Amino acid sequence: MPELLSGKTALVLGVANKWSIAYSIASAFVREGASLVLTYQGERQRETVEELAADLKATRVLNCDVTKPDELEQLVSELKQLSPTIDAVVHSIAFANKDDLSRPFVETSRDGYLLAQEVSAYSLISVARALSPLMTAGGSLTTLTYLGSTRVVQNYNVMGVAKAALEASVRYLASDLGSSKIRVNAISAGPIKTASSRGIKDFSKVLDAVAAVAPLRRNTDPAEVADAAVFLASDLGRGVTGNVLFVDSGFQIVGIGL
Numbered sequence: 001m002p003e004l005l006s007g008k009t010a011l012v013l014g015v016a017n018k019w020s021i022a023y024s025i026a027s028a029f030v031r032e033g034a035s036l037v038l039t040y041q042g043e044r045q046r047e048t049v050e051e052l053a054a055d056l057k058a059t060r061v062l063n064c065d066v067t068k069p070d071e072l073e074q075l076v077s078e079l080k081q082l083s084p085t086i087d088a089v090v091h092s093i094a095f096a097n098k099d100d101l102s103r104p105f106v107e108t109s110r111d112g113y114l115l116a117q118e119v120s121a122y123s124l125i126s127v128a129r130a131l132s133p134l135m136t137a138g139g140s141l142t143t144l145t146y147l148g149s150t151r152v153v154q155n156y157n158v159m160g161v162a163k164a165a166l167e168a169s170v171r172y173l174a175s176d177l178g179s180s181k182i183r184v185n186a187i188s189a190g191p192i193k194t195a196s197s198r199g200i201k202d203f204s205k206v207l208d209a210v211a212a213v214a215p216l217r218r219n220t221d222p223a224e225v226a227d228a229a230v231f232l233a234s235d236l237g238r239g240v241t242g243n244v245l246f247v248d249s250g251f252q253i254v255g256i257g258l
């Protein structure tokens with residue numbers, strides 16, 4: 001089979017460990033022949049991400065906390081040295097206070113709301129603004145979202161509101177960047193056990209509930225999300241922008257499942 005991303009340079013933000021969805025995406029990108037650059041969020045993650053990057057034969061690992069404009073600027077200047085163009089960017093980043101993912105939504109604090117929005121939604125806009133000038137041959141920007149943006153999923157709370165903002169941002173960015181041949185899409189993944197999802201109260205019950213009624217009668221494998229990300233980053237996805245692509249065993253179509 002031909003490699004779908006050969007000759008492309010991809011930047012993947014959001015690998016924290018090998019359970020990260022971004023790690024599965026990065027692995028699939030390498031399998032498909034992409035030249036890979038990873039980022040880590042501060043010194044605390046550096047060693048782990050560097051080890052994973054070595055396994056994946058990534059060309060470079062760079063620091064970037066998306067809430068720090070100087071770090072984003074530094075990332076851009078290091079990328080400019082490294083590669084004449086970036087073809088694919090994956091934004092696989094979210095954060096909310098644990099308290100806000102367990103108590104009633106009505107108790108969400110202003111600070112908790114703003115934090116979730118800044119890290120999980122605004123960062124897509126700042127990443128797009130910083131990196132699109134490097135995507136001189138056009139390309140693809142993909143983010144990760146979840147059904148809690150449009151439906152109530154118990155305890156997802158403030159993150160559901162952030163994902164709603166993220167999905168709206170995908171549409172506005174797709175409109176802005178389309179003339180530069182940059183496509184912007186989101187993958188709405190079914191629930192997957194990761195460090196982030198473990199912070200959501202009763203998450204294992206969500207996994208069980210989905211597997212019981214989803215059309216495919218099972219949970220989502222991160223490798224399936226990764227293959228969809230390959231499609232969007234590749235020339236096969238050239239006509240797709242502003243879209244939310246569900247990779248969730250079909251759960252999003254279920255009204256009442258028995």
Ligand SMILES: NC(=O)c1ccc[n+]([C@@H]2O[C@H](COP(=O)([O-])OP(=O)(O)OC[C@H]3O[C@@H](n4cnc5c(N)ncnc54)[C@H](O)[C@@H]3O)[C@@H](O)[C@H]2O)c1
Pocket residue numbers: 013014015016017019020021022040041064065066067091092093094095119144145146188189190191192193194195196197
């Ligand atoms: N796990 C699921 O069930 C699921 C389902 C749908 C969508 N998603 C989304 O997938 C994405 C990845 O999450 P995951 O489940 O792989 O968990 P994860 O914890 O492995 O990844 C989250 C990443 O966000 C990064 N991050 C948080 N704050 C940051 C900051 N200020 N600057 C830079 N990076 C920061 C973390 O370092 C980490 O790498 C998130 O957007 C999440 O909402 C997850």
